[in-house]
Amino acid sequence: MISRAPVVQQMVDKHEMNLLAAPCIQAVEEDVSKRTMTTWHKRDWQQYYELARRPWQRHRPPRPVYPTGLNRVLPAQGFSLSELDDAGVDLDLAERLGLPVDAGRIGAYGPNVTVLRDFVRSSRQPL
Numbered sequence: 293m294i295s296r297a298p299v300v301q302q303m304v305d306k307h308e309m310n311l312l313a314a315p316c317i318q319a320v321e322e323d324v325s326k327r328t329m330t331t332w333h334k335r336d337w338q339q340y341y342e343l344a345r346r347p348w349q350r351h352r353p354p355r356p357v358y359p360t361g362l363n364r365v366l367p368a369q370g371f372s373l374s375e376l377d378d379a380g381v382d383l384d385l386a387e388r389l390g391l392p393v394d395a396g397r398i399g400a401y402g403p404n405v406t407v408l409r410d411f412v413r414s415s416r417q418p419l
Contacts, residue, residue, distance in 0.1 A: 351414060353390045354407045358397070370394030371404060379408035389415055 332340075356375070357365040370392035376383070378400050386393055389412070 351411070353392070354404075354411050356392065356394075356401075356404050358401055368394060368397060368404075370397070371408060372397035372400060374398070374400040375404045375408060378405045379412065381408060381412055385412070 356368040356371045358368045360366050371386070371394065373393070373395060376386055376391075376393065381389075381391070383393065391408070391411075
């Protein structure tokens, strides 16, 4: 029989050496002044909550509706192509603004066109 103990010991020694050579295991001496901030100070929390309390810069896109009888509307899947056209919005602009589009809907509902026009005006960036 052949003894394998020295071979196993060599493999264990190599493995341990590789672990010790890894950068995450090595002891690195750093200058304390170069350390990055790990916890937030009181001023950081104040800035965070001040930012969180601000209103959103952009409004969410409006949801389209369609009439289903006298004085009743239901939510639609998206704006029809004719509503987008009447409001002066092309498909690329609708996609950039996050507007839902339903190519299967036919016709234009007046309140949807009005809401679209107002949303496009409010989403323009000032010069």
